[in-house]
Amino acid sequence: MDIALIGYGSMGREVESAARQRGHHIAAIFTSHSPLPEPNSGFFQTNSIDCCIDVSTASAVRSNTRICSNAGIPIVVGTTGWQNERQEILDLIRNNNGTLIYGNNFSVGAQIFFSIIRTAAQLMNNFTDYDVALHEIHHVKKKDSPSGTALSLAQILVAQLDRKTSVKAPAAGELMPHEIGVSSARVGNVSGTHSVLFRSPADEIELVHRAHNRSGFAAGAVLAAEMTQRYTGVHVFDELIFQQSFIHHS
Numbered sequence: 001m002d003i004a005l006i007g008y009g010s011m012g013r014e015v016e017s018a019a020r021q022r023g024h025h026i027a028a029i030f031t032s033h034s035p036l037p038e039p040n041s042g043f044f045q046t047n048s049i050d051c052c053i054d055v056s057t058a059s060a061v062r063s064n065t066r067i068c069s070n071a072g073i074p075i076v077v078g079t080t081g082w083q084n085e086r087q088e089i090l091d092l093i094r095n096n097n098g099t100l101i102y103g104n105n106f107s108v109g110a111q112i113f114f115s116i117i118r119t120a121a122q123l124m125n126n127f128t129d130y131d132v133a134l135h136e137i138h139h140v141k142k143k144d145s146p147s148g149t150a151l152s153l154a155q156i157l158v159a160q161l162d163r164k165t166s167v168k169a170p171a172a173g174e175l176m177p178h179e180i181g182v183s184s185a186r187v188g189n190v191s192g193t194h195s196v197l198f199r200s201p202a203d204e205i206e207l208v209h210r211a212h213n214r215s216g217f218a219a220g221a222v223l224a225a226e227m228t229q230r231y232t233g234v235h236v237f238d239e240l241i242f243q244q245s246f247i248h249h250s
Contacts, residue, residue, distance in 0.1 A: 002027040003225055004049045004073075006036055006064055007056030011078070014218035015053055022222055032056070036064055039071035049073050051225040058082040058144070065089050069098025074228035077102040078221045080148030090234050099228050103237030104148030106220030110194075111241045113209040117153055117196055120207060121160035129200040132157055132164065133171070137185045137193040145184045146170065149194055154182050157196070191217075 001024045005012050008031050016026055027049055030036045036052070037043045051074045054064050058081035068075040069092065077100065082089065093100045105111065124130050134157070136150040146154075146169045154167040157180055164180050171181025191211040198205045211217070224237055231240065 001025070001050040001225065001229070002048050003222075004028040004030065004036075004052045006030045006052055006054040006060070007079070009055075011055040011214055011218065014214040015055055015078070015221050018215065018218040018222045019053075019225075022226075024222065024225075030056075032060075035060075036067050039067050044071045044073075051076060051228050053078060053221050053225055055079055055221065061085070062089055062092070065093055065098070065100060066096075069093050069096035069100075072098075074099035074101075074225075074232075076100075076221055076224040076228065078106055078217065078224075080104055081144035083148070083151075093234050097232075099232045099234075101224040101227055101231070101235050101237055101240070103224075104152045105192075105217070106224060106237055107211060107216035108220055108223075108241060109216055110149060110192075110209055110211070111220075111238050113194070113207075114152065114156060114238060115242075117207060118156050118160060120196070120198070120205075121157050124198055125161055127200075128163060129202070130198045130205075131200075132161065132180055133197045133199070134180060134182045135185070135195050135197070136182070137187060137190050139189045139191065140186045142186060145186070146182045147184070147192070147194075149192065150182050150184070153194060153196060154180050 003019050003024050004027055008029050052068050053076045055078045058079055061077055061082045062085055065075055134154055136147050158164050165178045168179040169182035171183045175181050191213050193210045195208040227240055
């Protein structure tokens with residue numbers, strides 16, 4: 001595939017490495033100093049781009065998805081923090097008959113963790129002595145807090161636990177019994193740690209996912225780019241990741 005990268009910080013470089021390892025060609029790299037050109041520009045007339053991978057900033061997602069969908073190029077959005085514009089952006093892609101794969105976490109291991117938490121919450125639903133809390137840790141340059149992954153985990157818990165109906169993030173002040181508290185910490189260069197704690201008066205169970213580095217996120221973003229060659233329209237990464245064809249291919 002000919003892939004264009006949008007964003008070339010630490011994550012962009014990881015994606016570049018992962019794409020090359022899987023035999024893809026990085027056809028272009030766009031940054032805030034050299035942004036993605038408009039769809040009617042000469043760039044799209046003279047360059048063949050199979051997919052764009054956006055690992056830039058949340059504030060750029062709307063513009064990047066607009067340009068790609070108007071140019072007929074699929075886009076993978078690997079950045080988070082654009083939830084407030086989510087519906088508007090998804091409607092834009094659909095109106096332009098574009099292709100978008102997005103997600104709060106492109107790590108395959110994190111997606112497995114989501115599935116484990118969903119099953120654990122289902123088991124806990126009838127055991128009301130257990131309360132639940134969620135904590136996440138990221139590097140000091142992380143812009144959104146709580147992380148998109150933490151919010152996704154919280155929503156999984158709300159969906160499975162009848163006694164929990166809302167998320168309080170950040171978990172400041174008194175928590176009501178129906179609330180799930182989400183707390184965050186920022187320290188050093190931590191790639192991402194997410195823990196879910198089930199606690200009763202008698203004992204506790206803690207489930208943790210720790211990303212050792214960014215390579216898992218990068219590999220998942222490239223895998224999503226490959227998916228755009230088979231799927232059109234708007235998709236969430238975790239809806240596609242467990243399909244057997246992609247597990248085998250990865």
